[in-house]
Amino acid sequence: MLLAGRLFSQIGYDATTIQMISDAAGVPVDSVLAIGTKQQIYRAVLDSLWEKENRFLEELASRVPPGPEGLHILADAFLDFCLENPELPSLWMHRWLADAADIRDLEARYAVPVMSAMADVVRGLGNPDVDPVLAAHGAVWLAYGYAHTGLQFGYARSPDANAPENVRRFKAYFHSLIDCLF
Template sequence: MISGDTSQREMILRVATKLFAGLGYDGTSTRQIAEAVGLNVATISYHVGSKRELYLAVMARANNAHRAMLETAVEDLVAAPQEDKLPTAHRLIDLYIDFCVEHPEFPALWTHRWLADASDVTGLEPEYVQPLAQLVIDTIKATLDVDPDADVDYTVNTLIWCSHSFVLSGVFDKAGERHGADDPRALRRFRAHMHHLLHRALGLPGDPP
C-alpha cells in the first residue's frame, strides 16, 4: 500500500515534471507547482525540499526510466547472434523514438537545458547524458561492421537531437503545416529517415531493414 506521503510526493513530481518540461526550470516557480498540485508551498517543501531539489528529483526520475529502456536495448544488441546484430541495432532506434513519443517530457526537459535553462544546476549532463550516449556509441563500434571513416559519436548524437526535435516540434510540409509524432504518416516517415541516416552515416552493409 502506498502511504499518503509517498503518493503526495509522486503527485508533486508528476506535476513538476510537466511544468518544468513546458516552462523550463527558470520559468517555473514553486508557487506554480503548489497551485497546480493543490497544496501549499510549505507542503511542497516538506515533501521535496527546495525548487532545486525538486528539479533534481524530476531529472533523476525521468532519466531512471530512460536508462532502464536504453540499457535493455543495448543488452539485446550485445546478446543478439551476429546475423541479427543489424536489425537489433535498428530496433534500438525505434525503441528510442518510442520512448520520446511516449514520454515527451524527457526530450523537453533536456531541450530546455540545452537552450541554457537551469544553467546554475550543473553536472547533470555528465551524470545522465554522456554515460548512456557513450554506452550506445561503444556498443555500436563493438558489434556492427561500421565504416572505419564513419563518425559514430556524431551519428548517435544526431539521432538523439533529431528525435527530440521531431517529438517536440515536428516538421513542416510544403503548405507550411507542422506534422509531428501525433501524425502516424509523419512518424513512419521520420522512423524510415532515422533508419536510413544510421545505415548510410555508418556505412553499414546492405539496405536498412
Template structure:
C-alpha cells in the same frame, strides 16, 4: 554536486511524493526550469508552497530529482533494448525504432533533455557531468558497435537523438507550409524512413 541525492517528500506520504514529483517533471518538461516557480509546482500538485519547499526541497531539488528520473529512464530503456540487440545495421535500426516509440509514449523525457541542451537551468551545476554523461556513455557504446570505421560514435548518437527530439517537438512542415504533427501516421512513416536511411549511411563501411 551535493544535492543530487536529495530525497523529496522525506516527511510526506507516498501519494504526496508522487503528486509533487509528477507535477515538477511535467512543468519542467513543458516550460523549462527557468520559467517554473515553486508556487507553480505547489499549485499543480495541490499542496502549499511551504510543503514543496520544506518537505520536497524546493524547485532546485525537484529539478535535480526530475533530471535524475529522466536519466534513469534513458538508462533503463537502453539496458532493456540491449537484450536482443545485434551490432549491425538491423540491430541499430531496431534500437532506434524502440527508443523513438518510448519517447513518443513518454514525451516528458525528450522535452526535459531539450530544455537542458538549450542552456536551461544554468545555475544548477553538475547535471550534465554527474547525471547525463554517465548514462550517455552506455548508449554511445551500443551505437559504436554498429557503425562504420570512419563514423564518430558520439556525434552519431547525438545526431539520432537531436533528430528524434526535434521531430517530437514539432513534426514537419509540408510543401504548403502546413505543420504535420509528430503523431500524423504519414509523417511518422516518413520520419522513420529518414532515420533508417540515416542509420544506413552511418553504418556504411565504404
C-alpha cells in the same frame, strides 16, 4: 513530482516557480517546500526520467542484433521511448537552450552515461570512419527534436509527433541516415 516535471518540460526550469508547482498540485507552497527546493525537485524529476531511460537502454542493448538492422531497431525503439515519455526530450531541449544554466553537472550526471551506452552499442557496427559518440549524439538530438516538435513547417498535414504517418516518415528518414553512416 509528475506535475513539476510537466511544468519543467513545458515552460522550463527557469520559468517554473514553486508557486506554480504548488498551484498545479493543489497544495500549499509549504507542502512543496517540504519536498525540497526547486532545484532538488528538478533533480528528482531528472533522476526519475534518467533511471527510466537507462533501464530502457540497458534492456534494449541486450537484444539489438549487430549491423544496420540492429541500429534501425535501436533508433525506432528510442524514438518510441521519447514519444511515450515527452517530458524527457522537452527537458533536454530546454536545457540545450540554456535553461537551468546555473546547474552545472546535469550533462555529466545524466547525458554522458546515456551517450556512452548508446555509443557502445554503435561502436564497431559498421564504418570505422564514423565516430560512435558523435553518431549517438546525433541520433539522440534527432529523436529528442522530433519528439519535442513533430514535423513542422508545412511538411505534413499535422505537426503532431505521434501522428502515425509522421512517425512512419521520420523513422524512414532516420533509417536512411543510419544506412548512409553505416
